[in-house]
Amino acid sequence: MGVSDSYLSRTEVQLLLGINSFGLWRLVKKYDDFPQPTEPPHDLLAGFGDKKEPEEVRDGFQIYRWAAHTPEFAHRGAVLLRPLPQDLPPGRWAGYKDTVRGPALDWHTALGTIRVVRCDDRKVATDVATEVAGRSNPDGVAVVCALYGDMSFRGPALVAADTAHPGIEYEADWSDVAALAGQDLPWWPDLLRLPHLIRAWQPGAPAAVVEVPANNNEKILRRAAGNDAFDVTSQLAATDMANDIRNNRIDAALHDNEIFGKEGRGERRNPVVIAAVPDTGHHPLRSDGDRQVLEAGWLGLALSTQPDAVAAIEVAVGRQPDLLPFGALTEVPMRPGAVSERWARRLTMCDPTAAHVVLAQGKRAEAFLIDPLTDMPVLRTADREGQQVWRFYAPLTLPAGDAELASVVLHHTVWVTTSDGHLHPAPCTPSEHLWWGNGYGDRPSEAATVINLLLDDLGGTPNLREHWNAPKGLTALLNEDHKQGTELTRSSLLHARMTPPRTR
Structure with missing residues (x-):
């Protein structure tokens, strides 16, 4: 979203302002505020083929805005940046038009028809104006x-x-457009910016009460x-x-309407009419149930081995991974x-589960396995260079019994050996990772x-959540650049935990 950059050559500047090369030279001398040449946009092909000096360019928006604010060239400047007529006749609504x-x-106004597209993607204004x-x-x-996609001083930003x-985009003031239209302009929250609602709107119509459409993640979970x-x-x-x-999503639509339809600064209110509100008849739905369940x-x-389970787990990994039975x-x-x-x-071979498929993340697995002591899914696969790797989820906890930590081994992650002879990847939460060595600060x-x-x-x-409060001595020990395979004994770890790090 936002205003797209545009650059004009000397010839294009002359065409825009209706002058020749001498006229451009005169403008540079006459107006101190005339936009200066700027660096041209980076050419990805620069350095290949013929090398030539970059052409002088000027920022298209700056030229267009300058013209609108300069009486001699106002008629050639940005339409909505020119001074508004003194006796502004009210515009009138002209219905909807489908665009690319x-x-x-559309609104018929004193400056011509203004067409407002309800979309905040990049280059929308340019694409429709070009059409x-x-x-x-x-x-x-x-x-x-x-x-x-943002709020301005007097309404939504445009x-x-x-x-x-059409290739030159600029920011326009919502209140100026409303003044030209002669009426408050309709606003739809992002999630209710639906084509059929926009086509059906008419001035004076009450806000439509609309069910917020389900997104893909909700559909996946409902299917499961x-x-x-x-x-x-x-x-x-x-x-x-x-x-x-x-x-x-319903809360987001309500918040959108509250922000973009709120009262303006001072005594004047924003010229915004809310065109649609979310249906809150059953809001909020029951959620955040018993965590253990x-x-x-x-x-x-x-x-599970069901495809619906795979899709649901993928949603949960991105949304609330702490509910899942595995770590990082x-x-x-x-x-x-x-x-x-x-x-x-x-590790024991097994048939793939939903957890295995999500773990693979599209990689080709050569074997599906499970750690029988922690139930963590494991894959044997290859990395980007084709080297064989073990890919797995860290456990959330370790099976303990009466054992205790005997040592820690540093090998691409942290490994734990126990007093009863077992070896485990160290437990870790889903959103963190375990590492050691110089982290550049x-x-x-x-x-x-x-x-x-x-x-x-x-x-x-x-x-x-508060890992920065870890014992300073342990953190200092792990901040050293240990070689892969280094083993730190229990006694050395306990000693480090009790030892304040040296000050430099």
């Missing part, structure tokens, strides 16, 4: 406006492009919730997250004699926090 970028509403300029323009469109120069292959708990988990998405439901989906995604190269080789010996406090916890409670669940 969606339906638009109009390429035809006979029977509607007399002078300016095309599109949404900027991007404009004149049909005379209705799949009889899943147990009731999994259906409940999918429904809970779908309801949360719907509640958020939701976690059990997502575990069932993770273990981790990748470790396969190396003979490495600590990961010892861990891999206990960032210290490995996440790993220090996890190790600090496991030293006291091997079966503890890491909470990394």
Whole structure:
């Protein structure tokens, strides 16, 4: 979203202002505020083929704005930046028109027809103005406006492009357009900016009460919730997250209307009429249920072999990964004699589950496995260079029993050996990762926090929300550039935890 850049050559500046090369030279001498040449846009092909000096260019918007504010050239400047007529006759609504970028509403005004497109993507104003300029323009469109996606001083921000120069975009004032139209302009919140609503709008019509459409994530979760292959708990988990998405979308539409339809500064209100409001008849839907029930439901989906479960897990990974039964995604190269080789010996082959498919993220898996001690899914696959790697989710907790942490091994992640002879990838939350070494100012406090916890409670669940409060001595130890495969014993870790780091 936003105003697109445009650059004009000397010849294009002359054509825009209706002058010759001598006239341009005169303007530069006469007007101190005339825009100076600027750096041309970067040419990706520069350095290939013939090398030639870059052509002198000027910022198209600056030239167009300067002309609008300069009496001698105002008639050639940006239409909506020129001074408004003193006795401004009221405009009139002229219905809707379908354009290359969606339906638009037209107003016949003293400056010609203004066409407003309800879209805030980039180059919308230019695309529609170019479309109009390429035809006979029977509607007399002078300016095309599109949404900027933000709030201005007197209403929603607008991007404009004149049909005379569709390639030059500039910011326009909503209140100026409303003054030319002779009426408040309609506003639709982003999620209710639906073509059929825009086409049906008329001045004076009450705000339409509309159901907020479901997005793809909600549709995926509703489909999973209705799949009889899943147990009731999994259906409940999918429904809970779908309801949360719907509640958020309705709240977003309400907030949009509140922000863009609010009173303006001073005594004058913003010339905005709300054209649609979300249907809140059943809002809010029930969500944020019992956490243990939701976690059990997502575990069932993770273990499923249904495609609907894969799609639902992918939504959850991006939306609320802390409900899922696994931690951070981790990748470790396969190396003979490495600590990961010892861990891999206990992995067992299995059929792929939804968790395996989401873990793969489109990579081709050579084997699907599971860690029988932590139930974490594991893949044998290849990295971008074709090297064999283990790809897995870190566990959230470790099976402890009466064991304690015996040592930590640093091999592309943190590994934990236990006093009863087991080896595990260290537990980690879904949104963090464990590392060590010089972080160029960032210290490995996440790993220090996890190790600090496991030293006291091997079966503890890491909470990394305040990882920066990890013991400074442990963090300093892990901030050293240890070689891959370095083993830190329990005694060395306990000693580091008690030792304040040296000050420099």
